[in-house]
Amino acid sequence: MPDRPQLDLNSFRELLQHGGLQDKEKVMIQELIEHVEELHAENARLRKTLLRVNAANHPRMSTKLKEALYE
Template sequence: MSEYRAEDVQRLQHLQHSGALKAEDAEWIADVLHRFKETEAQNKRLREALLKANGRKPTMSTKLRDALYE
């Protein structure tokens, strides 16, 4: 995803230099891109925490599994 983010920042800079955007619009877009970056980072942290939490706990105890299969 970082290649998309870098491309978005470059495109924003190009639009700013060409004068196609007002200053407040460019600031708003930069803020949206920043929030998107933070959301991606949070999503990555949550995925890692979920994988870590799922890896620690067995899905079913051995006694319960044996009782269900009898």
């Protein structure tokens, strides 16, 4: 899966600070920012878990190589 470019949340935060937005729009943008941050954190956790599971299922050395080293 190709990596997507990182979403720049700072531009949205600046929009909240300097934009002429209504309160309802500000709340919606803030909620979206929080949701994206939660998704980034969850994605990082899932990637770590996937790497850990793959490492456990696929030993780094083949069985034959391991046996040869122990002889």
